[in-house]
Amino acid sequence: MCGRFALTATADQTAAFLGVGELQDFPARYNIAPTQPILMALAAPPRPPGSNLPDREALLVRWGxxxxxxxxxxxxxxxxxxxxxxxxxxxSFRTAMRHRRALVPASGFYEWQQSGAAKGQAYWIRPRHGGLVAFAALMETYAEPGGSEMDTGALLTTAANPAIAHIHHRMPVVIEEKDFGRWLDCRRQEPRDVADLLKPAQPDFFEAIPVSSLVNKVANTGPEVQERFEAPPEPKQKAPSTTTPEDTQMSLF
Known part of the structure; x- marks a missing residue:
């Protein structure tokens, strides 16, 4: 699964990466969580002949x-x-998968290595060579009972690759730049036509950096959540004594 990610690139860098029009400036976001607004890119409506407008558009949606x-x-x-x-x-996803496939730009994501029933070591997982990555996503517009509309979205996940599987068994689906157009083209590409894109990233694509538990709290939104930190190993518990009272007595024999 993917429950936290970050987008620290500038608006200009993000717009160029997605191939959308100019984006309004936004601050670096180091700890994006569900229910918060996230940026998505979708295919734009058909443009008139000769139009210079980009064929993709960006919008903010509620993550969820x-x-x-x-x-x-x-x-x-x-x-x-x-x-x-x-x-x-x-x-829940059938209609969006057919009609509203999207891309979510990110600088990387967070995952936790489970330790029993609790969250264990946290990891900041980013592209090994830096830059942005695009997660496969779905968008749905929900009409509230009062008449207002809300754009909502979800990230698609797949089985983790061998480099990530020791941390968690799932990871977000990464769409390569060369496949942006095909993934977003819901008019001509049916879900079965893009099923081959729903695969784990190459094992050497990401690097996993251990970070502290600061990222566990949504209120922590600064760059410190990405600083390397490895929790010390838990001390081994001392084995209970197996001696008997007789073992502790002095003996002359």
Whole structure:
């Protein structure tokens, strides 16, 4: 799964990477969490002949997809991830997978190595050679009972590659730049036509950097959440004594 990520590139760098029009300046975001606004790129509506407008557009959506058929959001689960293997057939994601595939720009994501029932060591997982990465995503516009509309979205995940699997068994789907157009083209490319893109990133694509538990709290939003930190190993518990009272007595024999 992917429950936290970061976008620290500038607006100009992000717009150029996605191939969208000019973006309004925004601050670096080091700890983006579900229910917060995230940037998405989608295919733009058909342009008139000769138009110089880009064929992709950007919008802010709430991270946590709400299907259009939901009547009451209270009690409905927060769908911030969607399993890519199931999205095309699952009721919550089927329509978005066919009509509203999207890209989410990121500088990397966070994952936790489980330690029993609790979160263990946190990792900042970023492209090994730096720069931005685009996660496969889905967008859905939800019409609230009062009449207002809210754009919502979810990230697609897949099985983790061998370099990440020791941390977590899932990872976000990465769409390569050469495949942006095909992934976003929902008019001509059906879900089955882009299924080959829903695969783990190459094992050498990401590097995992251990970080502190600061990232666990949404309120921590500064660059310090990405500073390298490795928790010391837990001390080994002393084995209980197996001696008997007789063993402790002095003996003349």
């Amino acid at each position: 997809l709400i299907p259009a058929w939901v009547k009451e959001t209270r009690g409905f689960p927060l769908l911030f991830n969607a399993r890519s293997e199931e999205a095309a057939g699952k009721a």
